[in-house]
Amino acid sequence: MRAISWIAVNVFKESVRDRVPYNLALFAVLLIASSFLIGQLTAGQDVKIIKDLGLAAIVVFGLFIAIFIGIGLVSKEVERRSIYSLLSKPIGRPQFVVGKYAGLVLTLAVNVGVMTVALYAVLGCLTYLQTPAARAAWDAPGVDPRLLEAIGLIFVELMIVTAIALFFSTFSTPLLAAALTFGLFIVGHFNTDLKNFDKIVDSRPAIWVARAVYHTVPDFSAFDIKTEVVHGLPVAAGYLSATAGYGFAYISALLVVSVLVFARRDFK
């Protein structure tokens, strides 16, 4: 466990050295600038649009961090040949993979946390500047704690993306791993189409294949509750916990496979 936490902290420190936190400044500037601009362009929908923009930006920034750091987690160590000195220490390969993953999740957690605070700060300012009559017309309060439900599922979604990037990183080049991870992210959003494949196709084998792919590919569309939360529509607690549980189970499976693949790799 100590080895895992040691690797995780080092991955986090490396991301700080790689200037990953710069994206937080960009996020804050984006939100503040857009809040002034959007107020001029929309018919009183600035709070709704800031929420949409903030949540979408958390996904985009998080996605970039998860993919572009995730793909280099293992392959960079191999390329730099630092893997040899690392594995010569009392660190098992499973600990190495899990530690790397935990480190990037820690980086993501700090980033998502700071972006959430920045989003709430901007929303708080906008709410304060509005008249009570204007506030009464909003679908949901400006500083709405339910935004955390959407952000929580975004974070689990990013954790899955990180696990996918790490998995590909264990056996392929960074470029290929980035392409495959991004491809899976996109396919994962169309996943529900495969679930309903039987409605457009009669062939039983084709339906089975589609159903198998549906269960194999990560179901990213399920993690998107941004629209509901922004409009103040209720999201069942059961749905949240089932989706988060699905995410954690999927991550566990990916980590186990990543460990197995990495354990079989020959670095001679």
Add this chain to the structure above:
Amino acid sequence: MAVAVAAFATAVTLQVVRDRAYSREEAQNRAFLYVQSPAVLRRIALSFDALAADVYWIRALQHYGGDRLSRDGRERYRLLYPLLDLTTSLDPYFTIAYRFGAIFLSEGYPGGPGRPDLAVALLKKGIAAQSDNWRYYHDIAFVHYWQLHDTKTAAEWFRLAQQQPGAPGWLEPVAASMLIEGGDRQSARVILQQILNSPEEWLQQMARRALLQLDALDLIDRARPVIVRNPPPAGTPYSWQWLIQRGVVSRIPEDETGVPFEIDPSTGALTVSPRSQLFPMPRTGPPQ
């Protein structure tokens, strides 16, 4: 660094010179909608559909504002409905897009494309997404009343709005007013009688007053042919004195609040006195 700054300054200068020499207004002003299919756009947007909806909403506002201010009437809000359709397909709960969109669409040219049919279609799409949102029903009623001048259909939609959860109590009286304006006093009476049973005192008072106004309207309608049959001698105005002299009425008739009706000296038209509590009277069509 100096070379880079100089090169960039040269690029900007050339850009300014080119723009002055070759106007590209036609290309800049041309409105495009590259993706017209809501289904395709939803897929392209991945999980960013709400943000894409915001972008299309801003485009719809700019398109409407641009055409509204433009002196060139050729475009005639061509992209307004497609933009609103895309916005509401990407974010089906975007209430303002339905409601403002319907106002924009229903306005007659030059204030809008003059398409109340599309306004109603957009609001019905909103109802399909949120069937219990009374505002959409209210807005459809308003389009029927204001743009299509169809008071009967407007009254039906006002009543539907009233049936939705959280709807304000004033919708039912508005439905009654629509029916009165359309001349359907019998249906208006039925609604007003129902309102008398409402728990809100102010609604009951309003309904009582509206029922008295209906009685006054009925009396005016009954009196009108009698007055027309008994015109005053040429050169003298219509007056109650003349009608009493002729034995048409025994005394000046009063409304339910005890204030005498007024008669127009030149036309003989009967009206409720401005001193009456029933004044002003609702606008009304011929009784059905």
